[in-house]
Amino acid sequence: MNFISLFYRLAVLSFFAFQAAFSAGALEPSSVVDKLHLSLLETMKKADQLGYSGRYRNLDPVVRSVFDFPSIAQIVVGRYWKDFSEGQRTSFVETFTKLSVATYASRFDDYSNEEFRQVAEDKLKEERVLIKTELKKSNGEVVQLNYVLQPKGNQWKIVNVIANGVSDLSLKRADYTAVLRDKGYDALMAMLNEKIAHYTKPGGNQT
């Protein structure tokens, strides 16, 4: 066995080892969405006893692990991202993440037999995947919830949620860039913090 063939074998071996590590450690895109839905359902079922802060604590690690917040935050501010300083970027991503968790904690505040159901999975361009799901409410109303996921490191992460055809990313991008255009970074941050405070304060949406 010469040196080149040994090198070749090692390379192939390490490639398969890497593949195995990736597939063993990483959840499938559909499982990532399931993880979020399960966590939401669990939190909703115990909503009252947990209260807002309990729901926030429960959801925080899951929401942070399933969403690709650095990418989402960068997309929602559009071309203004390049004008942000390093420090501004870091604090924007963190504030945006907190607001996202707070929104989930505030909205999923009761349980009346809602059900999540996965409907389909489509491949998109650039290794992205679309997971189509439905949220069935107790009154029979069905909300279409579609998730766009992309690989990040060795994990699949959610980059967009499309509810009944309305894309969260587009909505926020239009909204946030309008504020950045008219009022600037500090005003945007102040508004986001105000939203978080509104969810947190008694009489906000805290129950």
Place this chain on the structure above:
Amino acid sequence: MHKENNERQQRFLFLALAFAGILTGCATTNGGNENNDPAEPGNRVVYDINENLDKYFIKPVAEKYVEYTPKFMRTGITNFYDNLTYPNVILNDFLQGKVKQGFSDLGRLTINTVCGVGGFFDLATKWGVPRHYEDFGQTLGVWGMGEVAYLVLPLKGPNSVRDAPDLATSTLINPLFYIVSPVTIPVGILGALNERAKHLETTRLRDEAALDPYTFTREAYRQKRINDIYDGNPPGQGLDEFIEGKEENGVLIVE
């Protein structure tokens, strides 16, 4: 009879003028801007008036309406108005070439009008004849017309040059329009109130989430309309237009 004709002519004239006003308004303001909202300054004025009217008058009344009417009654009223406006859905089914859906909707209208006591009960859905949402704006979209420009209409709210003509077709095809009677106005007002009441939760969530409610509403309206035109399967859900922005020094630039 003469009086009826006169009134009808007056209403036609009013609609025609309103429509002409919309068109000329756009022709003069359509300079094009990055948000495809050339009428934004005017739109924002109308938006603010609408919001204030809603905040101090329409929304409180709608909340009281929800408080004092039982759910089944509101559902019945919603069904009644849906049924009344359903001929517009059927017309647009056929205009979009959805022949099968058109006949299904024709059956739906018949079932609900005859067996559902003038539309108060939605038996058709129970019997497996589903409700569809079509209007003339969607038809124009299917025929290939773009939004042209976003518009905010007095009282009516978010709209666009493509969607505004539906106001004419849906009015002309609504049986209420042809009934000249003192009850038409209260019936119309109840319809509007009921419509507002259905959206109380949506507007609450919007107010909670939006930083700039005008922009938020515009974007949500646009996306909803595209979703409607494509019957729930719009292209480009991968949002490649955002994510495939060009990279500069490792920073994603999204225009």
